[in-house]
Amino acid sequence: MELLADPNLLKQHCHAWRAQGLSIALVPTMGFLHAGHLSLFDHARTLADRLVVSIFVNPTQFGPNEDLDRYPRDLPRDLELAAAHGADLVFAPEAQAMYHPDHAAWVDVPELGRGLCGASRPGHFRGVCTVVAKLFGLARPDVAVFGEKDWQQLAIIRRMTRDLELGVTVVGRPIFREPDGLAMSSRNVYLTPGERAEAPAIRQGLVLVQGAVRSGELDVGRLGLMFRAHLAEKLSGARVDYAEFVHPEALSPVVRVDAPTLFAVAVFVGRVRLIDNILLEV
Template sequence: MQIFTDPQALAAQCRAWHAAGEDIALVPTMGYYHAGHEDLMAHARGLARRLVVSLFVNPAQFGPNEDLESYPRDAARDSAIAESRGADALFMPEPGAMYAPDHATWVEVPQLAKGLCGASRPIHFRGVCTVVLKLFLLTGADVAVFGQKDWQQQAIIRRMARDLNVPTRIVARPTTREADGLAMSSRNVYLTPDERAVAPQIRAALLAARDAAVAGETDAGRLKALVLAHWAERLPGGQPDYLEIVHPESLEPLAVVDGPALMACAVRLGKARLIDNILLRS
């Protein structure tokens, strides 16, 4: 596995691979790998001749008072994991290599970024789109793999790629979970033992809402009330940031669940902000 810190050196290697007739899969990450990241890499490994993994804690997607400085990092461990999962290249740039001091160009999909996580993190998806497009341009990736835990993110990236005629194919992988249902996240390390013990109730409430929808409940307000009541009873200390039911592609809020519908949430639990989602109807 080659390790690159210079964007142009990575781009040169990717051009050489393409010139040799080798296609490229990309897995963009912020590091501190868990089994979910490993699943993305393993799946991507089977999609192309070459696998590029990026490891970059992107400052442009963190707002004021967010956890940019404290975000967990372990580059040596992550490098070993990426190599074990078959990465041909690991891209680990410094922020200055990706953003010039007078950087002034941004990519955004405001209609899809206005709600859900975007409501409380207004610059987040602008930073995500900008860095992901940079990675697409540097690697010329034929396919890129993202996790469905960040449903809004992958929906926005799909729209960006469509609208800008980016030829990279976007593939989404199901959320990887702990045995008790908690969605795996690098930020789970922020949880205290007591918080970790109740955190699976985030998922349990979403499953209850899906069961209710399958049983015939179509009123979005009642489905959300069911989840909030579950959390109030079984998730001590949990502070919902948002709980919404939206169309899976447009991310527009739904009042009635009579077609494709996604329930998505973010919950603050101690120092952690945990996101999850579930398809009520597909």
């Protein structure tokens, strides 16, 4: 496995692979890898001849009061895990290598980025789209693999890729969970032991709503109240950032679950903001 930090070298390596007729899969990450990331690597390995993993804590997707400086990092461990799960190349650049001092071009999908995480993290998805577009331009992958925990991000990247004719097949993979149901996230390390013990209540609330839908409750107002009441009882001190029912692709709000509907939530557990979702089907 090779480690590169220079975008031009990444471009050259991937160009050489394509000249040999080899296909390329890309898995973009911000590092501090967990089993969810590794499941993406394993799946991507089956889709192409070469696997590129990027590890880059992208500053343009963090707001001024967010955790850019505190975001967990452990590159030596990440490299060991990436190698063990089939990565042929890890691209781990510094921010100054990815953004010129006079950087002025941005990519955005504003219609899909206004709600959910976009409402409380203005500019976040502009940063995500821009860095993913840059990675696509450098590696020119045939396929890119993302997790469904960040469902809004996945929907936005799919739309960006389609609308800009980037020629990359974007693949989503199911949420990888801890044995108690908590969605795996690099930010879980911020939870105190007490918070970590209670955090699975988020997933339990999603499953509760899913059960209510299967029993015939389709009004999103009542379903949302059910979720919030569950958290108030089971997750002390939790603050709901949002709990929204939306169309899975357009991310537009719905009022009844009479077609496949995404129930997406963001919950502050102490100082840690956790996201999760479930696809509800009648």
